[in-house]
Amino acid sequence: MLPAADYQKLLPQFHLVELELGHSLYESGGQLEHVYFPVQGIVSLLYVTKGGNSAELAVVGAEGMIGVSLFMGGETTPNRAVVQSRVLAYRLAAATLKAAFAEGGAMQIILLRYTQALITQISQTAVCNLHHSVDQQLCRWLLLSLDRLPTNQLQMTQELIANMLGVRRQGVTESAGKLERLGLISYGRGLITVLDRAGIEARVCECYEVVKRETERLLARSAA
Helix, strand or coil: CCCHHHHHHHHHHCEEEEECCCCEEECCCCECCEEEEEEEEEEEEEEECCCCCEEEEEEECCCCCECHHHCCCCCECCCEEEEEEEEEEEEEEHHHHHHHHHCCHHHHHHHHHHHHHHHHHHHHHHHHHHHCCHHHHHHHHHHHHHCCCCCCEEECCHHHHHHHHCCCHHHHHHHHHHHHHCCCEEEECCEEEECCHHHHHHHCCHHHHHHHHHHHHHHHCCCC
């Protein structure tokens, strides 16, 4: 989305890194030394309680970046960022991003638009977790994840999904089993294959469409 001149100026500062499943980009309260721009894979933003329970706030793929707290005035973040699906990303030093953001122009506009899209996703996740069934939450999570992957498969155990959604594992097992019996997914050895995306879209709550529509609206606009 950046104009060519802005992109070329930053390009030498980017470093391509590979991040495996389960890798933590940063922990709650940790100092942000780098930001990441995924080009492949998914990173989950999680909130972890003192008791060790967790809930996913948002998923980030090639449409976004990890580390918005840095240019929003904070050097740390209360959230945890963990690789959900193997990630290939461009890493940029925190100081470089802050300098580019402070210059204003296209970079600042794009980052602020993405931040608004991220806030929408976090807000809608909170509404979904409070008002919608585990079945609907699982469908939302599957669709948001699929939107950020090149295939119809996700490597994820039911226990990890339960941690992401902040629900009991039994609830995820029942919901996943229901989707499998309906022929919408197949599941085995931690691999979920979506067989009928349209069927899942028919069962999901409005939260998925709200997030998808707002993200596309904000990121499709030019930086001019």
